[in-house]
Amino acid sequence: MEFDYDLFVIGGGSGGVRAARLTALGGQRVALAEESRMGGTCVIRGCVPKKLMVFASEYPGAIQQATQYGWDAQVGAFDWTAFKDHLNSELSRLEGAYEGNAEKAGVEIFKQRAKVADAHTVELADGTRKTAKHILIAVGGRPSRPDMPGADLGLVSDDLFDLPQLPKKMLIVGAGYIGCEFACVFNGLGVDVQMFIRKAQILRGFDDEARGHVADCMQQRGVTLHTGCAPTAIEKRGDRIWVKGSNGHEDEFDALLWATGRTPNTAGLGLEDVGVKLNRRGAIEVDEYGQTAVPSIYALGDVIGRVELTPVAIREAIAFHETVFKGNRTKMDYDLIPSATFTQPEMGTVGLTEEQAEEQEPTLVYATAFRPMQSAFAGGAERVLFKMLVSKDTDKVLGVHIVGPSAAEMIQFVAVALKMGATKADFDRTCAVHPAMAEEMVTMKDPVRVLA
Known part of the structure; x- marks a missing residue:
């Protein structure tokens, strides 16, 4: 059977766009449908605008701290409208980049809703039907509201x-x-x-x-x-x-x-009608290669409800492309995925929590909390936290948790070490950078407690 496309992607977020681009760059015929804005949750409604709001909200504290360093500075009024206009301009720029890069790769984009009509057919909102050898569902999720009056x-x-x-x-x-x-x-x-x-x-x-x-x-x-x-x-x-x-x-x-919480965007896509299975939350059930119960239909990202992070969706897209279009069956590796929570202060984490480690094996807990130099000089009382969980039997580092300024930046590189199988001895024999908060990662000598 001759198909219109080798791949039809439903959803223009980070995962869907990456899969579409890789496949198109490989010479395949690819189409993508997105009913909202290209870029998906992360670029338009999540990570990017949120992080820019985080930056905006940190300036009052920075300005107050600057006065303790001798600067004649004061916090004025915050112009929400000006910030919002600049934010929307930046999101439009990023949306254009996502769309432009996909089109340059050879992806045909349909700016309308799409649903699955059968194992190889997608129906667009205008009634047009397109056929594809493979269909990829990457529609993400949406915020949920409780069911209560008001x-x-x-x-x-x-x-x-x-x-x-x-x-x-x-x-x-x-x-x-x-x-x-x-x-x-x-x-x-x-x-x-x-x-x-x-x-x-x-x-x-x-x-x-x-x-x-x-x-x-x-x-x-x-x-x-x-x-x-x-x-x-x-x-x-x-x-x-x-x-x-x-x-x-x-x-x-x-x-x-x-x-x-968030809900997978599977309603109205016709998935169950064609044999795709959903779990109780409405997330699409897939195997270790992202394949649904219908062999020609795959899914990735937040809609499968595994690890709902943008970099994970992108890695799932790469694994999908390798498996389906390069003949290299590739499983997504969900082990030791680092993450950051952009609270104030930030929290970066990779690996096991103390509670998980205690259930798994005897564990040594190394931890320290202290006032960092920059804020301590300005009279700040807030402490940062560095915590490392180490296997008592093998010395392997099981997990690291950092709370404090730039925790996200630090945890990225700690995650590389853990992915390589680093032991506590590896950290101990690494020379510290001084003066820096991160030196605590290599100077914690004695455990604060032992979990049997």
Whole structure:
């Protein structure tokens, strides 16, 4: 059978675009459909605009610190409109780059919604049907709202980059990395931020000591945490939103943000009708090569619900291309994936948490917390945390967690060492860079505790 394309990609995010470009550059006929903006969650509604907001929110602290270094400086007013206009211009530039690079590679782009009609056919929103030898689903996910009265009064993360004005007082419900990052951002921009947290601590799934350190720092910086608390009632009162929590706390806010998880964008794609299986969350079930229950249909990125990070989607795209179009069956390697949470302070992590290591094997815990030189000189009390988990039997480093300035930058290179199988002895015999925070990675000599 002759197909219109060798590959049809549904979804123009980082993973879908990478797969499309690689395949087109290899001489295959490739098309891609995207109903929204090229670049997907990361470029348009996630990592990139969020990180630019993080940068913007850090300047007041930097300016205040500068005064302690002798500079005659003061924090003026923040012009949200000017920042937002510049932000939108930058996102448009990046969107153009994504689209342009794909087209230069030979990818035909359809700017409309697409769904799967059968194992080899895609139907576009205008009714046009296209056939392809292989179909790749890379549609990502979207923020979810709880099912309760008044939930529609709240925002989701997609809405935050185009607010008409900054709220004076804000409630964030949910304490995963998205909720915590935006709590720090808006706090830094001068907003009174409170958080409702269903559990006893923020950042579930991260190392307990590290996330506790982040929580303490967030509170010291002015974020109010209501733990063991979920909203039980929400009402519109004038131009404000009244919320009551399960712990009895109630207050009125200018904005309510739901940061209560994300949902795969699989609804209405016709996947189950053609035999593609979804799990209970609506994520696409794939094997270790990204292949669905329908052999010609593959999926990657957030829509498969494995590790929802942009670099992971890109690596999955590379593995897909190697497997399907280069005859080199390649599994995605999910081991020792580094990640960063852009809270204030940042947290970088790679490998096992202390809790995971304790379950796995006898472990030596090395940790240190101290005031870094730059902020200590300016009278700052906030401490950074360096933590390393080491196998007692093999000396292999099982995990590293860093909380403090530039944690993301540091954890990237620590991850290289762990991926190579570094031992604690390897770190010990590496000469330190002085004076630098990162020297603590090679100067921690004695464990603070031993996990049997």
